[in-house]
Amino acid sequence: MTRARLTWNGNAVIRGTHDGAVRGLRLGSEHVLQVSRERVPIEEGTLERSGTATVDEQSLTAAVAYDTPYAVRQHEEMDYRHDAGRTAKFLELPMAEEADTVGEIIAAEMRRALR
Template identity: 35%
Template sequence: MATSMRATINIARGMDGAIAEILLGAVKGQNLAAERLLALSAAEAPLDSNSGGTLIASGTVVPAAAVGDDSLVTYDTPYAARWHEDQELVDNLGRHYMGDSNFQNGRKSHYLVDPARENKAELIAIVAAGVKRG
């Protein structure tokens, strides 16, 4: 006599919660990657001549609150963008500044975008780990 057994498992029911956890993990990972980028960029950001670290101290992360939000790494001094781009400048008096500054101790312009590009794989891995932890 042959006996058969059949089971139907409905996993769709719990998927909403699982998906929500995965997405929450992605946001957490994204925010952790932004914190890592802040640390990487602070190691390359120019030092101010007066206090030595005003620019670096102004660096912050604005975390993403929800899926689809960006995590932002920002530096907030009047010269942060100028030093980051460090290109030729003509001021309102017509004076030329050639850019290409020689910042001290290996510090440099493009102190935010360069570490993001150079450490892309690490930053992606941080986000991926957040997704896995979900």
């Protein structure tokens, strides 16, 4: 008869997946921020520089935001004219377009944490 011993490190696994998810969210939100910065309307660069990416480690949520008094208006006003490559919906579109990439980034970091 062959015997095997199994040691379950459940807490370490949970901690590792959480840490990997946090790193993945951080990298994924930074990726979306970078893509959106390439599209944000630019006059003096104030709006572009106001972009931030944050992660709430407890709730495992990430946010990308622009913080100027006119950021929402610039984002929503489809009739404004912008320089080539710059557009309204400068955050919404990259978030949708990069969703698969962000998912891959998060998955890769979680796999890396479990090695």
